[in-house]
Amino acid sequence: MAQPPLSQRIQRLERELGVRLFERTSRQVRLTEAGALLLTRARELLARSEEFLATAHRIRDGETGLLRAALPPDLSGETVAALLADFDRRHDLAAPELELHELSTAQQLARFASRDLDVGLIHHPCDITGLELGPVLRRDLGVLLPPGAPAADLTEVPLASLTGHDLILFPRTDAPALYDDLLTTCARNGYTPPAVRHAQGASFVRGLVLSAGAVALTPRDTVTAPDLVWRSLAGAPLAWRHSVAWPKGRGSTAVTAFADAATHALRGTAGAAPDVPTRPLHLRPASEYWL
Amino acid sequence: MTDALGRVRAAFAEAGVTGWLHAVDIDTGAQLDAGADQPVCTASVHKLCLLVTLHELADTGDLDLTEQVDCPPLGRTPGPTGLAAMRDPVRMSLRDLAYLMTAVSDNTAADLLLGRVGLDAVNRTTARLGLTRTHAVHTFGELLATLRQDAGPGGARILTDPHVLTRLRALDPARTNRSTPRDMTRLLSAVWRDEACAPEHAAAVRRLLGLQVWPHRLASGFPFDDVHVAGKTGTLPTLRNEVGVVEYPDGGRYAVAVFTRTANPAATLPAADSVIGTTARLAVEALRART
Numbered sequence: 001m002a003q004p005p006l007s008q009r010i011q012r013l014e015r016e017l018g019v020r021l022f023e024r025t026s027r028q029v030r031l032t033e034a035g036a037l038l039l040t041r042a043r044e045l046l047a048r049s050e051e052f053l054a055t056a057h058r059i060r061d062g063e064t065g066l067l068r069a070a071l072p073p074d075l076s077g078e079t080v081a082a083l084l085a086d087f088d089r090r091h092d093l094a095a096p097e098l099e100l101h102e103l104s105t106a107q108q109l110a111r112f113a114s115r116d117l118d119v120g121l122i123h124h125p126c127d128i129t130g131l132e133l134g135p136v137l138r139r140d141l142g143v144l145l146p147p148g149a150p151a152a153d154l155t156e157v158p159l160a161s162l163t164g165h166d167l168i169l170f171p172r173t174d175a176p177a178l179y180d181d182l183l184t185t186c187a188r189n190g191y192t193p194p195a196v197r198h199a200q201g202a203s204f205v206r207g208l209v210l211s212a213g214a215v216a217l218t219p220r221d222t223v224t225a226p227d228l229v230w231r232s233l234a235g236a237p238l239a240w241r242h243s244v245a246w247p248k249g250r251g252s253t254a255v256t257a258f259a260d261a262a263t264h265a266l267r268g269t270a271g272a273a274p275d276v277p278t279r280p281l282h283l284r285p286a287s288e289y290w291l
Numbered sequence: 292m293t294d295a296l297g298r299v300r301a302a303f304a305e306a307g308v309t310g311w312l313h314a315v316d317i318d319t320g321a322q323l324d325a326g327a328d329q330p331v332c333t334a335s336v337h338k339l340c341l342l343v344t345l346h347e348l349a350d351t352g353d354l355d356l357t358e359q360v361d362c363p364p365l366g367r368t369p370g371p372t373g374l375a376a377m378r379d380p381v382r383m384s385l386r387d388l389a390y391l392m393t394a395v396s397d398n399t400a401a402d403l404l405l406g407r408v409g410l411d412a413v414n415r416t417t418a419r420l421g422l423t424r425t426h427a428v429h430t431f432g433e434l435l436a437t438l439r440q441d442a443g444p445g446g447a448r449i450l451t452d453p454h455v456l457t458r459l460r461a462l463d464p465a466r467t468n469r470s471t472p473r474d475m476t477r478l479l480s481a482v483w484r485d486e487a488c489a490p491e492h493a494a495a496v497r498r499l500l501g502l503q504v505w506p507h508r509l510a511s512g513f514p515f516d517d518v519h520v521a522g523k524t525g526t527l528p529t530l531r532n533e534v535g536v537v538e539y540p541d542g543g544r545y546a547v548a549v550f551t552r553t554a555n556p557a558a559t560l561p562a563a564d565s566v567i568g569t570t571a572r573l574a575v576e577a578l579r580a581r582t
Contacts, residue, residue, distance in 0.1 A: 124453050127309055127554040129462075133453055177307050177554035180562075243453065281448040283558055285371040286505055288335045288396045288526040291439060291447050 067096045067254045070103040070111070070120035071262075073200060074170075074240065076222045076270060083265035091257040098258075104174035112247050119255045121262050124241040125177040132251060134244035134259040137272035139219040141238040145229045146209050152229040159233060160190030166214035167193035170200050182217065182238060189237050221270040241275050242266060292323060295577030299325045299570045306566035308531070308551040313472035314574035317480045317536070317544045321581055323574040327473040330424065330464040331550040334434075334525030335396045336475065336532050337413075337427055337468045342499060342523075343482060344408055344416040345389055346492035356386040356495075360403055368432035373397025386495070393499040396524060398431045405430050417474075420481050425470040434468065437461050438527070450528040451556040461527050462552075475534040475548035483536055483544060497521060500535065507561065508533040509547065512568025513575075529553050531560075533567050537575055545578055547571040 014021050021035035031039065055065075071080060087098065103111070105126050111117035112131065122128075124136060143157055149165070151157045167186070172179040186192065197214055199205045206225040208214045217238060223230045244259040266272035283290065303310035311326030333340075348354045362374055362381040369375055372395035374388075388404050391397035405413070410427050417425040429437070437460045442449050449455050460466040481487040482496050500521035508531065510520040522535020534548040549567045553560055 125451075125555040125557075127552065128453050128457055129309075129552065131457070133457060136453055176304070180307055181555055181557070184557075277445075277448045277451045279448065281446070281451065281558055283371065283447050285395075286507065286524075286526070286564075287371065287558055288398075288524065289435060289438065289528075290369040290371050290375070290398070291435075291442065291450075 065096060066099055067258065068099045068101070068111075068116065068118045069258055070101045070108045070117055072104060072108075072121055072123060072242075073102050074218075074222060075121075078269045079221065079265050082269045083261050086261040086264055087258055090261055091254060096254045104170075105178065106174055106176065108245075112245070115247070118250070118252075119244060119246040119258045121242055122245045123175045123178050124243065125181060126175060127177075128245065130248050131245045132248050134263055136241055136243045136275045137263065137266050138239040138241050138275035139221070139266070139270055139272045140232065140236045141217045141240065142220055142230050142232040144205070144209055144216040144218055144223065144225075145231060146213055146215075147227065147229055149213070149215075149229070151231065154231060156234040157231045158190070158235075159186055159237060162191045162193075162215055165193065166195045166197055166208075166212065167191075168197050168199050168205055168208050168214050168216040171198045174200075185237055189235075219270065239275070242272065292577055292581075295323060295573055296325055298573050299323070302566055302569050302573065303551065306551075306562045306569075307555060307560070308553050308563050308566060310549060310551040310566065310570060311472050312547070312549045312570055312574060313476045314545055314547045314571065314578060315476045315480060316578045316581075317483050317546055318542075321578050322476075323577055324473075325570075325574075327476075327548075328424075328471050329550070330469055330471060331532070332462060332464050332525075332527060332530055333425075333427075333468045333470045333475075334461075334527045334530055334532060335398075335401075335431070336470070336523055336525035336534055338392050338396065338401050338431075339475075339478065339500070339523040339534065340413050340417050340422075340425065340427065340470075341401060341404055341408070342389055342393055342496055343420075343478065343487050344413045345385065345404055346496055347416050347488045348408055348412065350488045350492050354385065354407065356389075357384045358407075359384055360388060360407065362399065362403060367399040368402040368430070369435060370396070370398030370431075374399035374403075390499055390502065393523060394502045394504055396505075398435070401431045417470075417478070420478060420487060422470065422474040422478060425474045425478075427468045428466070429468065434461055437467070447558070450558075453556075456528065456556055459528065462530065472534075472548035472550060476546040479534060479536050479546035479548075483546065497536075503535075507564040508567040509535045509537075509549070509571050510568060511565045512570070512572035513537055525550075528558075529556050531563050531567065535571075537571065539579070543579055545575045547574060 019034045020032050023030045023032055105123045108120040108122055145152045151161045199208055202224055205216050209228055244262045246255050311329040313327035314323040349356045359382055364380055367375055373391040375398045388400040391400040413427050441459045442455050482493050485493045505524050508524055509522045513520050517540045519538040522533050525532035529552050532550045536546050538544045549571055553563045
């Protein structure tokens, strides 16, 4: 700091405190006794303030304090429980408090953008700009059928054999790209449902399957209704593809612990397996780029 | 206008894209801004900057557009159209290369032109026209090379892997050829007002943009025989762009720049292509309703 503004600041401080801090002679400037006493206290205050700011930053970075995490609504109770138990085991040293929310992929992305979420389990495909990802895991989807449906007699159900049944799906706003992708894949495999009914809660879905002859797509591990039939789909054309995600550059030991726990829980309780793109992809001329 | 903005945003969401749009009435300056200053990856839209540069250099006598260029079969910049897709030696003029680059986004033609004028000249031209946020850092061949390096082996299908997408430099405006929607409408306005280069050369640029073949983006929003659409597209994994000018028989002319990013990495997504036309139409109609 330049000399004149520094002298002005000191004088202002002395006026504010009503205490003379320095003795000024023509040749030198010396700390007064009062000044020396206050200096020790001032240093303590500064140290406390720095510690306060550092704690705030650590909380922001998820190293201690709060880890704001989210899971999608379509996990089984076993997976959620396994994840939480495993997270506690992995992280009891730094012991951050876990603030866990049940949020759709779209809600999680919005909260990542507004910095209100530290880590979450998302569904692909979604807009992953600005995110870092854990491994992508795949949970194959099967179909929930009413007991009398002809397809219930098959061990593996081809999607085309669901023709005529309405399809029960989550609301599109939860994960728009996934919603569109599921319907495209159904169409690609010969199943275009006459109507799509939006439902999410297990009992509501069950009611629709039992009474309206509609079918739902769901992984085996989340099936709870004993009076419905679950069958895997021939050729496993449909899957949930999950990964843990967090904002780029904001990983921390707590985030890593959550990511590891989620990956472990999905593999252990939901039969999730690493996802490798296998379908051929033909670029058309309008793509403009070429590999 | 607020209503139009809301409808533009709703259309982007419905199509499963994040989009940024700027539309300007070339004669009144009235505009619609839906993220006009967002930094975006230009991809092949940067061929428009090259096209204008080429004609500016023809203007100043630095090159002759009828100058012949040899294009041997080996070492061509890859691509699905034009010279990039051809097998045999070719010799053609700079202006015919410009036609192929503009009409079918020919990557080989574009890099032959870049080889003649240089990347620096392109950046000088955009800077001279006041496009302060527009910059080219590599040739089209170099751009595609980053795609190949970052994606690794596995062919085009690997581009649907979320982990691969997060590491593509070609999708990061900070590390690839870039601009903003507002810069692009400024460039188009300059071309349509004969301010970018001499009138005869500006007319040549407008003619070539009007010969662009793709009907699925900007043009799809204006299914009217009496409305003229001229533009240049740009495409990379998850990115779909087009910038162009829409001219009505009553003399109304509108520069529109639309840049989008899909959540779904699939290569074939007709809704994501056509939403460029849909939103451009919403914007142009809002601008026309004001007069």
